[in-house]
Amino acid sequence: MNPILGGITRLRAAEGSPEPTPFEHFLKASGNFLPSPQARWCTQKMKLAEMEKFVGDEPTISYVGIRGDEEREGYVSTKPNIQAIFPFRKNIWSLDVINQFLSPKNAEKVRSIYLQVCPDNLVDPILKVLDTPLTRDFYYSKKLNALLDIDVKVFNKAVYEYLKTTDLPVGQLDEFPLIDNDDVLVKDDIFSILEDSGVGVPAYYKPVEFEVDGRKGTYSRSRSGCYFCFYQQKIEWIWLYEQHPDLFKKAMEFEKDGYTWNQHESLSELIKPERVRQIKLDAIKKQEAKKKQGDGTLLGQLDDDEELMCANCFI
Structure with a gap:
């Protein structure tokens, strides 16, 4: 993108912190209190605050990539000089x-x-x-x-x-x-744009097959964002555990002082063999039900749990 856009300014939160990553800086500052649906400090501190600081008081238009088939509003700044526009929706205004x-x-x-x-x-x-x-x-x-x-x-x-x-x-x-413009772009339109442009659909969206008791299913990521996102599904955690064990281990290391990414279940509990088996069987059951309804596509599979998305992560 750099050659096309003429250079990209990269923002980094907690610049100068001795911690290895901005997340670890703010995690330490919050007493190891992990972010959650009730306390989404991660996006606010690491992305939104930095963007607003960078923009300052300059009139700014923030183009928000929420699709026309998504029922959510997304991030709208409270600063009067920042205006959100939703170009993929029927209603482009905030x-x-x-x-x-x-x-x-x-x-x-x-x-x-x-x-x-x-x-x-x-x-x-x-x-x-x-x-x-x-x-x-x-x-x-x-x-x-x-x-x-x-x-x-x-x-x-x-x-x-x-x-x-x-x-x-x-x-x-x-x-x-x-x-x-009155085009309304839905998920298959976005995927088509990615494929037709040569960028391609991110590999983490591509389904990987697994088998339990002779029954086959697939798993993948259903969202972009952090590998330890607390909004991801249990089957996505299993995908991370089996496909990227190094990242899963890092996510586990953040679970301390009684704080966990998932309510009522730590990652160490989630990866016990019988629990992994049950999560996979539950995923297979969902996928089989969707196929009976006539939607066994990748797009259909990614629709399973989008009601749990964090709006702020997708600006």
Whole structure:
């Protein structure tokens, strides 16, 4: 990427620390308290804080790679000079922008903007949606989806014109070509882009076959990120244990002082032979069920547990 982008600035948290890695620096600072779904200090301290520090007060657009088939918002900075954009989704704007745009206090301004950018044949249906007050039965997301369903590009143009009346970064641009894009990219689209570009799908996504009691299954990673990510599935821990034992050993070494990566189970307990066997059988059972439903593809297998993803790790 360096030759194409003209050089990449690499940020490293805890610069100058005597600890071998930023993670170990912050782990020590937190009293060996491992990160968890309830205390996700790892991404906040090692990635987000460094990015915000690097950006400073410069107007910045953060492009977030959440796909169109994912129901999550991801990281949105609280700093007013950093604006998140979601280019793969039908709605490319973050919730904070949508809340502003659809706020009753901005209703007249938004109505006026729409009349400027809207084709004549769409005026009536759009005004009908805009003039419908927000209620418990017709809340922000329903109003948003109603406007998107009428015309995504017109909606984007209206939001862009609204942003020009604010201090948000996109509003400071003379043009923003993404508003004319209404493509929604889902997982198979992303994988196709990787393959067609020559980059390829990361090897850790490729399924590896295993067998238990004559029954065959596969395992792999379902996410990018740290090898010891506490959001990964039990079968992913087994994949790490069997495919990358050195990394699994490092993850085990972090488990001390009563803190474990998984609730109610340490990694040393997880790799006991009978426990490994049971985890694999459970994975096989899931995969067989998905095949009966007609989705035995790699993409389908990776969908198993995505509801457990950490949004902040995928900005």
